[in-house]
Amino acid sequence: MHDVKADICDNVYSIWVNNTDFLPLKYPQESEYKTYNITFEEIGLPKDTTWYVTLDNVTNFSNSSRIVLKVSKGSHLYIINQVNDYFSVPSTGIIVVTGNTTRIITFIPLAHAKLSLSTLLQSIKIINYLPFITIGLVIIVLVVALVKKKKI
Numbered sequence: 001m002h003d004v005k006a007d008i009c010d011n012v013y014s015i016w017v018n019n020t021d022f023l024p025l026k027y028p029q030e031s032e033y034k035t036y037n038i039t040f041e042e043i044g045l046p047k048d049t050t051w052y053v054t055l056d057n058v059t060n061f062s063n064s065s066r067i068v069l070k071v072s073k074g075s076h077l078y079i080i081n082q083v084n085d086y087f088s089v090p091s092t093g094i095i096v097v098t099g100n101t102t103r104i105i106t107f108i109p110l111a112h113a114k115l116s117l118s119t120l121l122q123s124i125k126i127i128n129y130l131p132f133i134t135i136g137l138v139i140i141v142l143v144v145a146l147v148k149k150k151k152i
Contacts, residue, residue, distance in 0.1 A: 035070040037100045040078070042066075044107035045086060051107070052081035073097050085110045 040053045042065050050063045055078045060067050076095050080088040086107040095101060 035072055036097050038069050038071055038076065038078075038095055038097065039100075039102040040067045040069075040080075040105055041102060042088075042105045042107055044109075045083060049083060051083045053105075054079040054081065071097055078103070080105050083107065 038055070042051055045051060045065075048063050050061055051067075052059055052061045053067050053069075054060075055069055055071070056076050059081070060069060074097060076097060077092075078095060079092045080090070082088070082091075086109055089106045089108060090103075093103070095103065
C-alpha cells in the first residue's frame with residue numbers, strides 16, 4: 001500500500017492504493033456551484049404592468065412587482081428597460097453577489113421628469129443672472145452707505 005497524490009482540475013486528491021480504497025482529501029468547494037437570488041423589486045408602475053430586467057445579456061420580464069433570478073457569486077451587469085411612459089432609477093448598474101440580494105427599482109412617470117427638467121432649466125436661467133443680481137445689490141448697499149455717511 002502506498003500514497004499517490006494527483007492534481008485533478010486544481011483539486012488535490014490523496015489516494016491510498018491497495019487496489020480497492022480511494023480516499024479524496026479535498027472536495028471541490030460547495031460555493032463553486034452555489035447560486036444566490038438577486039431580487040429586483042419595482043415601485044411606481046401601475047398594477048399588472050410588464051417590466052424588464054436584462055441581467056448579463058439575458059432579458060427577463062414580469063407583470064408582478066418582483067423578478068427573482070438565480071446567479072453565481074461575482075459581478076453581474078443589469079439594465080432596467082424603459083416601460084411605456086416611465087423611466088427607472090437606477091436604470092443600470094453592477095451587482096456584486098456574495099449572497100442573496102435585493103435591488104429596489106423606482107419607476108417615475110416621464111411627465112414628472114419633463115416637469116422636473118423644465119423646473120431645472122428655469123432655475124438654471126435664474127442662476128445665470130445671480131452674479132449680476134449680487135453685484136447690483138452690493139452697489140445699492142454701497143450707495144446707501146455713502147449717502148448716509150455724507151448726511152452725517
